[in-house]
Amino acid sequence: MTAGETTTTPFFEVRGLNVCYGAIHAIRDISLHVQKGEIVTLIGSNGAGKTTTLGAISRLLPIKSGTITFDGSSLNGAAPHEVVELGLAHVPERRRIFGDLTVLENLEMGGFTVRSKAEISRRMDKMLELFPRLAERRKQFGGTLSGGEQQMLAVARALMQNPKILLLDEPSMGLSPLFVERIFDLIQDVNKTGVTILLVEQNAHMSLGIAHRGYVLKNGTIVDHGDAARLLDDENIQAAYLGAA
Known part of the structure; x- marks a missing residue:
């Protein structure tokens, strides 16, 4: 059994995933799972493969090999819009809201x-x-909102799909410390409504602080995984990702 696998049938599972960009092997045989109702975080430095993993899961990127299953359905052959219809919503890095549409119009698009x-x-x-x-x-245009407000809008737009699982890619990127705290409070509030969450974050301290479990990605490979509290207290994780000396 490889790192990240489980012996029970999970709500969401990636098994033996490989993703390539031409000759570059970006994701190498990773496996992870998320049980219903969990917040699971995927941490790692820039270039570790976190965003690529989410892109492959939501079928925005092709996969070389491996399987992706969600709530009993295989996502391998699904188109991105079919993934959404199955109940998986993806909030991409840098939010990507419609700046020339109002808040209400952005929600309508969701x-x-x-x-x-x-x-x-x-x-x-x-x-x-x-x-x-x-x-x-x-009634304000999306492009005139602050970074934190745009992140809220991106999450709300995704939640308009009434998803079963929400993929969040670097939700704290570029935000002030005050808005970072608000966004992480918001993630917990969304989870309490019954939405399962797979969270990609470079802010490992904050993400492990709210997650149930975590995976550590390095150079496209999962190098550690387990209970979030255990990872938060791990000296190696602290030194590599939490700024500890």
């Missing part, structure tokens, strides 16, 4: 697979309740 206008309206109301800062700026 509900693109929902057929019922009444249901879209209900979900938008729910998002504005969950994100009161967005409610205050509902």
